[in-house]
């Protein structure tokens with residue numbers, strides 16, 4: 001008998017192989033433009049972000065753009081427990097476990113994210129209710145439970161799904177920013193029902209639903 005494959009791991013493989021088989025230059029560019037506009041409109045001082053893995057939404061231009069627009073950017077450092085410590089991004093990264101690029105500065109502790117103004121969250125897929133499918137370490141379930149600021153997952157086109165498989169421990173994101181498919185499109189902001197859209201995001205010309 002073949003080994004049982006969970007619905008989450010099946011969807012992870014599907015999205016990982018889809019990401020590997022097509023580049024998303026318009027998506028990455030539109031995500032970077034939208035994120036920069038959101039940071040400016042929110043006047044966010046401290047933004048928690050991530051160093052995109054190859055094929056992850058945002059691409060190699062995400063951090064340089066954020067560094068230029070946000071006074072302080074925090075990046076995750078994977079702990080042996082799979083919880084996440086945080087350190088300030090100073091423009092340099094070093095190789096970490098699992099092919100990750102991590103910041104090299106002083107570790108600020110797992111609670112440093114409690115005081116961010118905005119969190120950008122890596123994800124493979126998000127459901128319309130905000131349920132997030134990640135890499136499978138359970139790291140962001142722990143992190144999202146600590147964060148009160150808006151939490152926005154960055155996605156490539158086709159990765160915002162009607163629903164994704166959920167388990168009781170899954171923590172939802174407040175929204176998902178989905179990158180564009182063509183040169184002149186903008187990213188689309190999907191806001192999870194029940195989360196109020198901060199007023200400043202109405203003004204930045206993103207295509208968005210109206211939350212709830």
Ligand SMILES: Nc1nc2c(c(=O)[nH]1)N(C=O)[C@@H](CNc1ccc(C(=O)N[C@@H](CCC(=O)O)C(=O)O)cc1)CN2
Nearest residue numbers: 016050051052053076078098122134135136137139140
């Ligand atoms: N850019 C980024 N940084 C991040 C995360 C993330 O999802 N993206 N994390 C989120 O929690 C944490 C790291 N957790 C991770 C857990 C598992 C794998 C993993 O299984 N990687 C696969 C390859 C993935 C692929 O091919 O796309 C592997 O090693 O086989 C990666 C990161 C913290 N930093």
Ligand SMILES: Nc1ncnc2c1ncn2[C@@H]1O[C@H](COP(=O)(O)OP(=O)(O)OP(=O)(O)O)[C@@H](O)[C@H]1O
Nearest residue numbers: 008132133134135136137138139140141142169170
């Ligand atoms: N709050 C938690 N504390 C400890 N372990 C947890 C917690 N939440 C989830 N986990 C563990 O992490 C495992 C993987 O969770 P899940 O499949 O939801 O990861 P994910 O959200 O896709 O991954 P990631 O956040 O790292 O990208 C779960 O099976 C569970 O054992």
